[in-house]
Amino acid sequence: MTLLRTQLQEAQAGRKAIGHFNISDLVLLKAVFEAARQLNMPVMVGLSEGERAFVGTRQIAAFVRSLREEYDFPIFLNADHTHSLEKAVQAAKAGFVSIVFDLSALPFEENIRQTRQAVEALKSINPDLLVEGEIGDIGTGSEIHESSPDLSKGLSGPAEAKEFVTATGVDILAPAVGNMHGMLKSMVEGRAKKHLDIPRIEQIKRATGSFLTLHGGSGTNDDDFRRAIAAGINVVHINTELRIAWRNGLERSLEEHKEEVVPYKILPGAIELVKQVVAGRLRLFNGEAGLVQSA
Numbered sequence: 451m452t453l454l455r456t457q458l459q460e461a462q463a464g465r466k467a468i469g470h471f472n473i474s475d476l477v478l479l480k481a482v483f484e485a486a487r488q489l490n491m492p493v494m495v496g497l498s499e500g501e502r503a504f505v506g507t508r509q510i511a512a513f514v515r516s517l518r519e520e521y522d523f524p525i526f527l528n529a530d531h532t533h534s535l536e537k538a539v540q541a542a543k544a545g546f547v548s549i550v551f552d553l554s555a556l557p558f559e560e561n562i563r564q565t566r567q568a569v570e571a572l573k574s575i576n577p578d579l580l581v582e583g584e585i586g587d588i589g590t591g592s593e594i595h596e597s598s599p600d601l602s603k604g605l606s607g608p609a610e611a612k613e614f615v616t617a618t619g620v621d622i623l624a625p626a627v628g629n630m631h632g633m634l635k636s637m638v639e640g641r642a643k644k645h646l647d648i649p650r651i652e653q654i655k656r657a658t659g660s661f662l663t664l665h666g667g668s669g670t671n672d673d674d675f676r677r678a679i680a681a682g683i684n685v686v687h688i689n690t691e692l693r694i695a696w697r698n699g700l701e702r703s704l705e706e707h708k709e710e711v712v713p714y715k716i717l718p719g720a721i722e723l724v725k726q727v728v729a730g731r732l733r734l735f736n737g738e739a740g741l742v743q744s745a
């Protein structure tokens with residue numbers, strides 16, 4: 451079975467990015483997996499600490515492993531935004547193949563010190579595990595925000611990015627390059643889009659040579675995505691767009707099945723809407739070059 455590192459190298463060589471989608475229930479997992487399989491594109495599913503607490507760290511690992519094995523499909527499980535070594539170790543032992551170790555809220559030197567320790571500890575559990583480090587400020591919460599936080603002071607520069615990667619030994623870096631967690635109301639309504647600082651991505655890529663993840667991708671302009679991937683982004687995180695589709699799909703399905711109480715007759719409506727969002731994003735991140743299999 452392909453390693454995530456190999457898949458990232460292939461994506462980089464092909465100037466594509468692997469889509470990373472957050473899940474916290476079976477509806478989301480099924481939607482992501484079905485979309486990826488139909489397009490035959492590798493995919494990452496991620497769960498933050500809160501999402502793991504809801505689903506169960508070992509339980510979701512077993513679920514994703516079973517999909518991976520039964521369908522021989524490159525689906526990779528990531529422990530998203532993990533703020534303590536204890537939680538990171540739990541995920542590594544459960545079988546997650548990558549961990550986002552996020553101490554970006556700490557002072558830079560402290561972030562370096564603790565991330566370096568985490569890289570050592572986690573690789574001793576699984577040498578193939580990839581560790582992602584975080585620098586800069588991209589806000590918190592994959593939700594709908596009333597107003598835009600001022601993140602201009604939290605942008606990452608190439609010098610600090612290089613220092614961080616060299617000193618910590620992380621495999622993947624998540625910089626702040628104009629991206630933001632969550633979406634503004636205007637973005638949900640389609641009146642505004644996020645824009646990315648493409649020259650900054652190029653500079654960070656050149657300085658670090660590291661794999662790069664773009665967090666907070668929901669609501670980003672399509673062309674900015676294309677240019678960001680060409681500039682060196684290897685993984686793109688989408689969460690809020692899925693959560694919105696999940697809610698809309700569920701509401702619509704409940705409306706259409708007013709007397710229905712059978713979950714497996716109601717929930718496919720939610721799966722379908724999430725699946726459409728995932729498929730659209732996967733096509734974009736893969737240069738729309740994926741082969742559509744007859745399902």
Ligand SMILES: [Zn+2]
Nearest residue numbers: 531665666687
């Ligand atoms: Zn994130």
